[in-house]
Amino acid sequence: MTEEIIIAGFGGQGVLSMGKILAYSGVMQDKEVSWMPSYGPEMRGGTANVSVIISDERISSPIINQFDTAIILNQQSLDKFEHSVKPGGLLIYDPNGITHEPTRKDINIYKIAATAKAQELGISKVFNMVVLGGFLKLKPIVDKQYIHEGLEHSLPQRHWNLIPQNEEAIEIGKSIIEPVQVL
Amino acid sequence: MARELKLMKGNEAIARAMIASGADGYFGYPITPQSEVMETLMAEKPWETTGMVVLQAESEMASINMVYGGAATGKKVATSSSSPGISLMQEGLTYLAGAEIPCLVVNVMRGGPGLGTIQPSQSDYFQSVKGGGHGDYQLYTLAPASVQEMYDFVFDAWDIAFKYRNPVLILSDGAIGQCMEKLYTRDNVARWTEEERRANAPWATWGKPATRPHNIITSLELDSARQEVFNLKLQKKYAEMKEKEVRYEMLNCEDADYIIVAYGSSSRIAMKAMQMAREKGIKVGLFRLITLFPFPSKQLAEVAKRVKGILCVEMSAGQMIEDVKLATECGVKTEHFGRFGGIIPTPGEVLEALENKIIK
Numbered sequence: 162m163t164e165e166i167i168i169a170g171f172g173g174q175g176v177l178s179m180g181k182i183l184a185y186s187g188v189m190q191d192k193e194v195s196w197m198p199s200y201g202p203e204m205r206g207g208t209a210n211v212s213v214i215i216s217d218e219r220i221s222s223p224i225i226n227q228f229d230t231a232i233i234l235n236q237q238s239l240d241k242f243e244h245s246v247k248p249g250g251l252l253i254y255d256p257n258g259i260t261h262e263p264t265r266k267d268i269n270i271y272k273i274a275a276t277a278k279a280q281e282l283g284i285s286k287v288f289n290m291v292v293l294g295g296f297l298k299l300k301p302i303v304d305k306q307y308i309h310e311g312l313e314h315s316l317p318q319r320h321w322n323l324i325p326q327n328e329e330a331i332e333i334g335k336s337i338i339e340p341v342q343v344l
Numbered sequence: 345m346a347r348e349l350k351l352m353k354g355n356e357a358i359a360r361a362m363i364a365s366g367a368d369g370y371f372g373y374p375i376t377p378q379s380e381v382m383e384t385l386m387a388e389k390p391w392e393t394t395g396m397v398v399l400q401a402e403s404e405m406a407s408i409n410m411v412y413g414g415a416a417t418g419k420k421v422a423t424s425s426s427s428p429g430i431s432l433m434q435e436g437l438t439y440l441a442g443a444e445i446p447c448l449v450v451n452v453m454r455g456g457p458g459l460g461t462i463q464p465s466q467s468d469y470f471q472s473v474k475g476g477g478h479g480d481y482q483l484y485t486l487a488p489a490s491v492q493e494m495y496d497f498v499f500d501a502w503d504i505a506f507k508y509r510n511p512v513l514i515l516s517d518g519a520i521g522q523c524m525e526k527l528y529t530r531d532n533v534a535r536w537t538e539e540e541r542r543a544n545a546p547w548a549t550w551g552k553p554a555t556r557p558h559n560i561i562t563s564l565e566l567d568s569a570r571q572e573v574f575n576l577k578l579q580k581k582y583a584e585m586k587e588k589e590v591r592y593e594m595l596n597c598e599d600a601d602y603i604i605v606a607y608g609s610s611s612r613i614a615m616k617a618m619q620m621a622r623e624k625g626i627k628v629g630l631f632r633l634i635t636l637f638p639f640p641s642k643q644l645a646e647v648a649k650r651v652k653g654i655l656c657v658e659m660s661a662g663q664m665i666e667d668v669k670l671a672t673e674c675g676v677k678t679e680h681f682g683r684f685g686g687i688i689p690t691p692g693e694v695l696e697a698l699e700n701k702i703i704k
Contacts, residue, residue, distance in 0.1 A: 194526060221518070221613075
């Protein structure tokens with residue numbers, strides 16, 4: 162199994178930390194992982210993205226330009242990465258702020274209204290975990306127990322009291338993701 | 345810290361390895377994409393645990409000269425920077441080499457020339473292995489290609505530095521520095537005691553007992569004849585490194601029709617390109633340089649005899665390729681492929697370059 166993922170959105174949406182929690186969960190499950198952020202000028206305001214690879218084998222290049230899954234959280238990122246999804250791959254997007262829907266006909270497309278749901282429930286801080294939950298519903302590449310360990314390793318100990326809230330957000334994400342186009 | 349499985353950035357691995365390998369001091373100045381080295385050291389506060397000194401200097405020139413001062417006393421001292429900062433250190437580096445002072449310097453390369461970009465590049469190869477400063481000197485140069493190697497090579501660097509009384513350079517780039525991967529940490533090595541330091545660095549300036557003459561640390565010699573003797577001694581040392589300390593990795597080279605030569609993050613991309621080529625039925629191997637100086641010339645020449653072509657992949661205009669051609673005496677078709685300015689080539693581009701420049 163090798164899963165190559167891009168997570169892209171605005172800085173501050175928790176893109177990098179979502180990737181880190183996913184990657185750390187992979188480490189805990191004894192997978193090979195890599196986490197490669199964009200750290201360029203875009204990180205100083207504007208868009209942020211991270212490629213995460215989780216695999217059973219030694220990872221060759223941590224830098225990739227074709228993805229099994231794209232998790233997209235704003236229009237710029239949709240424009241940039243829709244065409245980088247491998248044919249037959251998966252595109253997940255949050256419709257918040259999206260003005261041009263994805264147009265690819267050869268990939269699976271799901272949407273997750275995570276921004277709206279997180280605002281409604283007053284849990285905007287764990288918005289990214291709602292999105293992660295949606296992804297894990299479709300591709301359960303890491304088990305629940307390892308997500309818990311991934312959270313423990315990713316968050317400083319003083320924030321461990323927030324782990325249940327993060328896990329709840331993941332469950333909410335699993336329940337609200339919906340298909341747009343399934344091959 | 346005992347042996348543990350972690351997920352961390354290459355830069356953080358460098359910092360943690362410095363603490364774990366018993367470094368006595370670090371002097372640095374922040375620059376992207378290596379700022380996490382000092383950030384991690386400052387957050388870890390090793391001065392409260394191992395006693396390691398961490399200091400933000402006022403410039404890179406100050407950092408490298410603080411390294412000179414600290415390391416001249418036989419302590420394990422390091423600095424790190426990225427390309428423009430390493431350029432500022434060149435004077436210090438040639439003085440360190442000339443005074444035969446062991447130390448560790450880490451360069452997390454970014455695009456140049458000048459201030460360039462903050463994204464990954466490998467265009468400091470010439471500066472690293474052809475003498476960025478003046479005079480006939482060499483830095484033992486290690487090129488890590490993973491976060492694990494960023495960590496492990498710090499431990500190896502101290503061994504080489506003190507064995508040969510020579511500065512060691514870890515030449516990395518923004519991709520490996522910023523990438524997070526799995527890492528097994530090692531058991532902490534205690535900092536040398538005063539007795540151990542005197543035993544391991546009998547040449548250093550740790551105070552003159554009545555039983556021996558002065559230890560003098562300098563790169564100045566006014567007598568040309570004596571300077572030549574010293575130059576010959578240095579060359580003998582470099583020759584010994586070439587003989588004994590060459591490191592490289594070969595993947596699928598046994599049956600290869602073509603090989604890619606690369607180091608650092610380019611070697612990771614090349615590895616993926618190699619896999620893609622093999623899936624298409626093209627027998628491609630990867631010769632990964634681990635030491636850039638000493639260059640694995642003999643070993644590469646041996647492989648080159650058996651192949652139809654070599655593609656050199658480096659994020660530069662083609663620097664390493666010169667040493668590849670020297671090693672193989674241009675005996676086989678050899679071409680360069682690279683991207684500039686912080687653009688990282690994709691595995692697909694590397695495969696395409698191999699097909700268009702070498703196979704066709």
